[in-house]
Amino acid sequence: MKYIKRVALCAMSLLSSTVFANDSTLNEETYSLGSTKYISESLNPLSSNFIEIDGQKIYVGITGWADTGGSSDLVLEQGAIKGWENSKGVWGYGLYNNDTRHNSQYGTYDTHSLDNYTNEGSQDFDMFLISFSEEVTLTSASFSYKHGGDGEREITVAGLKNANAFQDAVNSTWSDVYSTIVENTLGHFSLGNKVNGVFESSFTNTISGTAQYWLVGAYNTVFDKNNTSHTGIGLKLSSLNIGLKDNTQQPPSTEVSEPGALALMSLGLGLVLYRRKRRV
Template structure:
């Protein structure tokens, strides 16, 4: 009876240590760069709000994440002038190859939005918060991802205007119904879909050695499948001043991160069986010696 109790206790101990798994998860953040243009200047984006249907993707730690991009502005042609309309995405080089030190290494293509108020050219060259025809408009790119991600930073080929620490607005959304419902879509109707810890307004630094202007989204910690990025949008800023300087930007690339969780290390099944066999063998050896 004493032997039976010892055998049972030992087998339970071995089984628990071998098959028991640690329920805790290890989290790690992985980054990738999403560039809107290939090195030769060809477009590296798919215009869609449904990332699952996009032919453009980025790889984040071995995970393929599809990306779709569309352009929007509150530039409804006529009155009222605050209804959102889909705009055209147009790209421009930041320098002419072979001139003024322009090389393939520092030559980048940036993208702007041609919106419904286009009349003379300004609104086709940039994503901006200025106006062309019916007053001030807020241009923003809508990025759709097949996985929840976080926007870390952005790079621009061209920046005109200065509004201090509020030149770029970023917001993650849990749905895009407030954008795609053309009958009544306004930037105000989008505000309720903003995900916690994804809204921010940021400045743009001076041009770097890579030929790009950088903006880092230091306060963004939340993740979402839909992201807006564009020139400073006062409708998303509860502390907006009645006066601000216009900013015009050409978006080149985005820093994207994704947090992945993996379970703690577990003992494999073959290893567990080996441990159990060893424990049983030791017990049988002890019994034989006692006999």
């Protein structure tokens, strides 16, 4: 009888167990950089610049950076962001850095694009730093312009723990920034075909982490330890898809699926009948 009691007790315990479920759905919205030649540049999120996701305002700041400073041409310097409208009416933004030369002989267009051309300068990688008031994830991006590239590694995306490397007089390099990358936020992506004036790139198969600071720019080999070479590319960023995780804890539930409950009850009843039959 002790064995039967233990079985019955186990069945009752499972029937009355408390279950908690976490809903980690991702609420997404598209953040457009704008539709004007110049945008407000700020390392910190601006109260006048925001995206609303599921009723919550997420404030945004944006600056542009390239390793074009110092005698070794490796120190990060802030450049000027400027926008252009393409033939389809889509606005995209590039970066004026210290290598603002246009050299058609080598196919470099450093006068306006977010690029990684190496013919002029030493391994210069242009990237936008986007700051948010909350931790978010990036799910995709669109670009209004693309020049060059190899269809494989064309853009780099990375979430950062902080923006300390971009403060004044720090003299940081991309290698310094690499040490602050948040787990599960780094990826290198290609761009799809141009549709309705934009090139799209999705990050969802690689990026799952969240961060307040994100870098988006031309493919950066400093962030890719498995590769040291690349094909030059110039880009203009148009918009980003921003995701905000909703980790809502559901109220406790005592429900167990009907087939499972019936199976447990049948097991207990069968053991009782078997025990009584043996005694007779």
